[in-house]
Structure formats: C-alpha cells, structure tokens
Amino acid sequence: MGGGPLDYRDRDYKDYNAVYDAFSEISAGLETEAMRITDTHEHLRPDDFYQDIDLEKVLKNSYVDWCGVELKGSDRAARAQFLEKVRVNSYFRWLLRSLQQLYGFEGELTADNWDEISARIRAAHADPGWKFKVLTEKCRIGRAILDAYWDPGNDNGHPEIFSPTFRINMFLFGYSRKAVDHNGNSPFRLAERYGFGISDFESYLAFIDFAIRKAREGGAVALKSALAYDRGLHFDYVARDRAAKVFEMDDTSISPCDEKAFGDYIFHFICEKAAEYGLPLQCHTGLGKIWGSNPMNLVPVIERHPETRFVLFHGGYPWFHECGGLAHNYKNVYLDLVWLPLISPSAARMALSEWLEVAQTIDRISWGGDTWTVEECFGAVIAAKHVIAQALADKVVDGYFDLEIAIDVAKRILRVNAEELYRLA
Numbered sequence: 001m002g003g004g005p006l007d008y009r010d011r012d013y014k015d016y017n018a019v020y021d022a023f024s025e026i027s028a029g030l031e032t033e034a035m036r037i038t039d040t041h042e043h044l045r046p047d048d049f050y051q052d053i054d055l056e057k058v059l060k061n062s063y064v065d066w067c068g069v070e071l072k073g074s075d076r077a078a079r080a081q082f083l084e085k086v087r088v089n090s091y092f093r094w095l096l097r098s099l100q101q102l103y104g105f106e107g108e109l110t111a112d113n114w115d116e117i118s119a120r121i122r123a124a125h126a127d128p129g130w131k132f133k134v135l136t137e138k139c140r141i142g143r144a145i146l147d148a149y150w151d152p153g154n155d156n157g158h159p160e161i162f163s164p165t166f167r168i169n170m171f172l173f174g175y176s177r178k179a180v181d182h183n184g185n186s187p188f189r190l191a192e193r194y195g196f197g198i199s200d201f202e203s204y205l206a207f208i209d210f211a212i213r214k215a216r217e218g219g220a221v222a223l224k225s226a227l228a229y230d231r232g233l234h235f236d237y238v239a240r241d242r243a244a245k246v247f248e249m250d251d252t253s254i255s256p257c258d259e260k261a262f263g264d265y266i267f268h269f270i271c272e273k274a275a276e277y278g279l280p281l282q283c284h285t286g287l288g289k290i291w292g293s294n295p296m297n298l299v300p301v302i303e304r305h306p307e308t309r310f311v312l313f314h315g316g317y318p319w320f321h322e323c324g325g326l327a328h329n330y331k332n333v334y335l336d337l338v339w340l341p342l343i344s345p346s347a348a349r350m351a352l353s354e355w356l357e358v359a360q361t362i363d364r365i366s367w368g369g370d371t372w373t374v375e376e377c378f379g380a381v382i383a384a385k386h387v388i389a390q391a392l393a394d395k396v397v398d399g400y401f402d403l404e405i406a407i408d409v410a411k412r413i414l415r416v417n418a419e420e421l422y423r424l425a
Ligand SMILES: [Zn+2]
Pocket: 041, 042, 043, 147, 370
C-alpha cells in the first residue's frame, strides 16, 4: 500500500482487496477515542419526546417518513406493505443499521420482528439516560450543534452536550405582522417575548441585531439559514429604502416581488451581522425548494460579504461539484457533509473525494447528522464513517496519500475542523 498510482488496465479483484484492506484499517482507526465527534448539526428532540417512544415513532421522526409511504395501521399487512416499499431507500438502510446495533438483531426489519424490536426500544428508553448513552458512547459525539427550529437558539436544557445554532428564517418575514416562516416562527412574536418594541424599519433591524446578540449570549455558536425550504437562494442587493418601504406597506398591497426584495435586504443584513459577531452562517443548500436551492445562487452574497463564513450544508445535493467549485474559489466558503451520507452514500463518497482535492485547505470540511432521534443520529454516524472510510481508502489505494494522512483527515472532518470553525475547543 502507499505505492505509485495503480495501472488502471490491471484493476481486478486484487485491487478490490486493497481497497477493502485500506477501508478496514481506516474504519478501525475511526473507532478510537481520538475520533470523538463534533457534530455540526442536529434537530434532536427534547427529553420528553422519548417518553412514549416505539419503533413507529422512531420511523415517523426519521427521513424514512419523507419517502411518501404511509404506514396504514399497526397490523401485519400494513407493516409488511410499508417495509416492502421503503426497504432499499438510503434513509431506511442507515436507520436499520443503527437499530440492529442498538437493539441487537440481524437482518431485515420485518412484520414478524416489528413488535419485538419496538418493545426493546421502549425498554431501553425506560432509562432516561439511554439517549445520552447512545450519543456519547455509541455515536461517540462530544458536542453537537443543535438547530431547535421549534424554539430557535434552544439547547434542550443540555449545555453539556449541545451548543445551539440560531435559525434566522423568520427575520425575512418581517414585511407583515402575520407572515411566518415554514416552521411557523414570527419575528414579532419573538420580539414580544423579549418585550422589544418594534415601531419602524429602523427598530426592526435593531431587533434582529438584539436577537442575534441574545442568542450568542445564550451559547449560540452559529447562525442557520434553512431558507431553501421557504424560497430560492438568490438574494439581490436591495437598497435600504426599498426594504423600508415594504415594511411600511399594509398587508393587502404587498406583492410577492416586494416580499422577495424585503427578504433579500434582510439576508444581506444578517450576513453582515454574522461577520460582526464572528458567527459562521450555516446555509441549507440543495433539495428543499429544489428549483432555487442550487448553491451557485449564493455567489453574490459570498462575494459581497468576504468576512462572513458561509458553511454550505448537505453538499448542495445534487450539486456537490458546485460546492467544490465554490470552496476552490472562495476562502470564506466551508463545506459540510451534513445529511449527505444519509441521502446518498454514493454521492457523499464522490463529493468527499473531490472536495479533498479542490477545497483550498484541509480545514474546510466537516460533518453533521441532521436527525431528530438518537436512533437515526447513530445511523448517520455509521453512514458518515462508512463514506469517509471509503473515500479515504480510494485515495490511499490510488497512492494519493498514505494511511497516516488518511486517519488525520478523518479526525479533521469529524472533529477538529468543526471545533476550529465554531470555536468549540
Ligand atoms: Zn437540518
């Protein structure tokens, strides 16, 4: 291993074995204490969520629920029908791997073993410490950045493991007292909670600044835009007067064009605040409203705010080449594999392999799980390690770098880069 590049004409099972050997060695290297993870993104539910947990609740609160298949009842036939439809989907495969390891079974989840596994899940969570055991001992997560969009800036009451990120979507909806973001959050409700009076556009901007400072005081280490679920990611540079005018308009006369202009102005304002307070701006890119979520849409804001650190989430899937190109060209762009190994391990393997080559420096790539339950979080960890070991093994066998560097790179992706970027160490 570690010799020159392979002659591709000779690729045969011997090479396959070499990849497998490197993969195994790297995988083993990922299971040491030195690989304790700093996870850049989770939506893990608060403690009381787990009180009535069972297999159905785990599935309903996982990405398997995004497969568009309804579990039509709790009888054998309904379960069998559901499993038959989702069983090759990537979200399901990784959740299955997690459940196998956490609840001790092999092979597929079936209508026959459903109740037994469900009972094991319930029994394990009878111990309120189980969820944390999964996070700290099974996932080996040292710290996770929590995006509690149901209460932006919250840490679930567990500052010992969670650092909040502050979701900023709602501020783009300040053009109307009635408008809310896709999570149902309104900036005016938040202002009320703080007893902050908003009378004009000036005070509205002052409130955004105040709310970001409050979040930071509460431990927030980043800002988070999930705007790709609300709108397209192209933010024009809009004059302040134009946004102020929209703020003063009454609801009946505001057009979609006015709403966009207002949001555009506010997003640029938030980019400035992110730089001012040294908070990386985590940006959902790809999927979401897929007509407008290509990360290339962010180029104007990336260029306009060179002091703002933009963290492109999810590899911009399916546009992970674009993410690589942006990291190649802009030093204020960071890449995060978050969610990508769950969406598609094949894409994640290719993305990581390419990003290592093109992202100017090794400190630019990190990872997060993006899950609601500790069960799926463990699946995300398994997926990430699998993909990272695969991509690094490819590089080692190609003679691109050696095993020692590969292990070091893994440590950077899983912990060190996030610690540095979010100042967590
Ligand atoms: Zn997320």
